[in-house]
Structure formats: structure tokens, C-alpha cells
Amino acid sequence: MTGLKTSSNLPATDGMKVFTNSKQVLDAQRLVVDLALSSGRHDCLACEQNGNCELQDAAYYLGITKPSFNLYDDDYQIDDTSEFIVVDRSKCISCGRCIVGCNHTVVNEVLNYGNRGFETKIVFDTDLPMGSSTCVQCGECVQLCPVGCIIDKRAIGAGRTWELDKVETVCPYCGVGCRLEVHVDRTQDKIIRITGVEDSPTNNGMLCVKGRYGFDFVQSEERITSPLIKEDGKFRKASWEEAIALVASKFTSFKKEYGSDSIVGLASAKVTNEENFAFQKLIRKEVGTNNVDHCARL
Ligand code: SF4
Ligand code: SF4
Ligand code: SF4
Known part of the structure; x- marks a missing residue:
């Protein structure tokens, strides 16, 4: 075969010899990762995805310590118009996972690529703000994004990935019974975020807006914690x-x-x-x- 092939979509066949770490391969990987880093605002220290980012891991593996090119366009606006999700396109690496997830996994058909060439970006419907689009806030794109571009709004600054305990359970909302992981800050006994379990046959990592974001009730001050008996038109604890x-x-x-x-x-x-x-x-x-x-x- 001529040229380099992408391992993710080339099926292995009998007799094929595969080289994954030759100089040619590593040089090509370094250039691609370097370009991705150079074309975005990759301020890892302040990024919510720090420690849980595939671009960061790739740069570390390839020994890239700082971007070689200055391709960053400062015009990117952060889209925080929706209820639960923040979008920082300056961190997008155009991998397309969110687009495939939104269109073919959860089939909400909101996300796509817009524009062409260097101007390419992810868009909601006809390039609307996320909060005005037909997005149902299912959070599938958040779960699939390998970098810090699409993130949970309420989890920002609430705890680093490695500080949170992951507890697997079943969603308490409906009879489908999606499996989910609750990310808990043990120091405050507080739920920070929820993700779907990818190998669950029930939901394959997908969740709806209730399962992923409707967890306020767990810590609500108004939660009923003991039986109430009504006497003379008023409830009393029992x-x-x-x-x-x-x-x-x-x-x-x-x-x-x-x-x-x-x-x-x-x-x-x-x-x-x-x-x-x-x-x-x-x-x-x-x-x-x-x-x-x-x-x-x-
Ligand atoms: S997306 Fe990844 S590489 Fe970019 S700033 Fe965030 S952690 Fe760093
Ligand atoms: S939250 Fe769900 S519906 Fe909205 S863009 Fe992401 S995947 Fe599509
Ligand atoms: S999954 Fe993240 S990095 Fe990939 S195209 Fe979507 S927003 Fe960009």
C-alpha cells in the first residue's frame, strides 16, 4: 500500500504487516497533533478536561511540549446559551465524534460541520447558538468529545476528574433502566456529573436529559426524608x-x-x-x- 493508512478504519487482513511506530508514522502523528494544538486555545491548566483529554495524552506520548505554529484565531466565542452544556470551539479538533453521536447514535440530528477549510467548525442546526437550536441537551456529544470543547456546565471548576469517585448505578427515572456512572466529590459528598456506561446493553453510554442532568433532587434541601402523616389538614413527620x-x-x-x-x-x-x-x-x-x-x- 502506498502512503500511510489510518488504523481506525483499515481492516486487518491475513499476511498484512503493520508498523505503528516507525519514524514515518511518528513524524506524521507529531505533525497532526502539533497542528491540532496550534490551531486552538489549549490552556490545559484552566481546561476542564485536563487529565482526561485525548489530545493532551497524544501530545505527551509524542513528546510535544509546546505548539510549533501560531494558527489560533482569537475570534472564537464560547457558547453557553444552553441549560447544561458549554461549547468552546477553540478546543475542537474536528474529529467528528459529536456529529456522528448526535446524528447516528441518539439520532437527534442537531450537530454538523459548517463552513469549509480552515473555517470549518461544528454547528447546531443552521449555525444557531446551542440554546436556540433543536438540541435536547441529552449530553451525548459531551460524553463523546475527546477534548475540552463540549463540556458539562455545572461541572466547571467543581472538581478534577481524578479527584472524583465513580459509582455505577441504574438511572432512577424511568423503566428503561440505563446504566450510569455518578462522579462524586467525597469531600463534599456531592454529585458533580453523570455519564452513561458505554458497554451497557441497555443504553450503550447514551442517556436522556433527565438521567444525565436531573440530579439536583439528590441534594435538595426540600427532599422528603421521613414519612408524613396528615392531621387537621397539615403534615407532620412520623x-x-x-x-x-x-x-x-x-x-x-x-x-x-x-x-x-x-x-x-x-x-x-x-x-x-x-x-x-x-x-x-x-x-x-x-x-x-x-x-x-x-x-x-x-
Ligand atoms: S482540550 Fe485538552 S489539550 Fe486542549 S486545553 Fe483542554 S486539556 Fe489541554
Ligand atoms: S446534547 Fe444531544 S441533541 Fe444536543 S447537540 Fe449534543 S448530542 Fe445533539
Ligand atoms: S467531538 Fe469534540 S473535538 Fe470532536 S468534533 Fe466534536 S466538539 Fe470537536
Whole structure:
């Protein structure tokens, strides 16, 4: 074969000899990475992606200590018009991952390349600000971007990647059950960001806006942390024992007076399969009715 081939899209065949670190290959890689670094505002110290950036890793691997060219155009505006995402195009390396993700993985069809040549940039719809475009803030582009171009707004300055613990769990919102990783700052016991688990057969790393960004409730001051019983039109706090005893006595009296079918059990999509299983057993066996359903949506 003549010339250099990109390993990412050349299938290996029998008898092929592959050289990945010859001088010719390394020189070509150095030039490409150097050009990418030279054409953007790559101030790693202040960048949210520092320590988690593929361009930074490539420069380190290839021994590039500073950009050789001055190709940076200072006109780039930071787009912070959307609710949860900030876009700093000066850091974009035009890899196209966000575009493929938006169009072919989550199929929201918002992102594309605009302009040509050195002016090429990622655009939302017809080059609209992200907040005015048809973007649904699913965050797939944030997850796929290998550099610090598309980032979570609320995570800025909130903690370095290596300082955060990653805890894997299932999204609490709906019955799809996407697997996600919660990035937690243990010093404050606070959730900083959420990402989808790439090898999950349920969601392949994808999340919707609720799963990725709807986590404020976890730390909300208004969160209900104990049962409430209404007396004289007002709620008062109660123990679990008291609340469960009250509900059980009411159900028993309804059952006696009107029969089992006067009661219906509606389970939640926010709890696990196991909890839903236990719930339908309770309604069928203890209450004695088949009136049991589930809100498999939100
Ligand atoms: S995108 Fe990567 S290389 Fe550029 S400033 Fe951020 S960490 Fe550094
Ligand atoms: S947040 Fe989702 S919909 Fe919006 S541009 Fe990114 S991938 Fe497309
Ligand atoms: S994934 Fe990031 S670096 Fe790649 S084209 Fe999109 S914004 Fe640019």
C-alpha cells in the first residue's frame, strides 16, 4: 500500500504487516497533533478536561511540549446559551465524534460541520447558538468529545476528574433502566456529573436529559426524608413504623367493608424490578386483588 493508512478504519487482513511506530508514522502523528494544538486555545491548566483529554495524552506520548505554529484565531466565542452544556470551539479538533453521536447514535440530528477549510467548525442546526437550536441537551456529544470543547456546565471548576469517585448505578427515572456512572466529590459528598456506561446493553453510554442532568433532587434541601402523616389538614413527620401501621389498618378496614377489589396498587417506574415484583406480590397475595399496574413511563 502506498502512503500511510489510518488504523481506525483499515481492516486487518491475513499476511498484512503493520508498523505503528516507525519514524514515518511518528513524524506524521507529531505533525497532526502539533497542528491540532496550534490551531486552538489549549490552556490545559484552566481546561476542564485536563487529565482526561485525548489530545493532551497524544501530545505527551509524542513528546510535544509546546505548539510549533501560531494558527489560533482569537475570534472564537464560547457558547453557553444552553441549560447544561458549554461549547468552546477553540478546543475542537474536528474529529467528528459529536456529529456522528448526535446524528447516528441518539439520532437527534442537531450537530454538523459548517463552513469549509480552515473555517470549518461544528454547528447546531443552521449555525444557531446551542440554546436556540433543536438540541435536547441529552449530553451525548459531551460524553463523546475527546477534548475540552463540549463540556458539562455545572461541572466547571467543581472538581478534577481524578479527584472524583465513580459509582455505577441504574438511572432512577424511568423503566428503561440505563446504566450510569455518578462522579462524586467525597469531600463534599456531592454529585458533580453523570455519564452513561458505554458497554451497557441497555443504553450503550447514551442517556436522556433527565438521567444525565436531573440530579439536583439528590441534594435538595426540600427532599422528603421521613414519612408524613396528615392531621387537621397539615403534615407532620412520623416514624416508618407509625406510617406503615396506619396504612395497613386503613387497607384492612377498606378490604373488610368494600372487598379486596376496592383497592388498586400502582407501582413506580423509579424503583427496581425486584421492588416491583415484591409490590405485585403484596397486592395480589396480601390485599387479594389483581388490580395492580405500573407506570412504565414518566
Ligand atoms: S482540550 Fe485538552 S489539550 Fe486542549 S486545553 Fe483542554 S486539556 Fe489541554
Ligand atoms: S446534547 Fe444531544 S441533541 Fe444536543 S447537540 Fe449534543 S448530542 Fe445533539
Ligand atoms: S467531538 Fe469534540 S473535538 Fe470532536 S468534533 Fe466534536 S466538539 Fe470537536
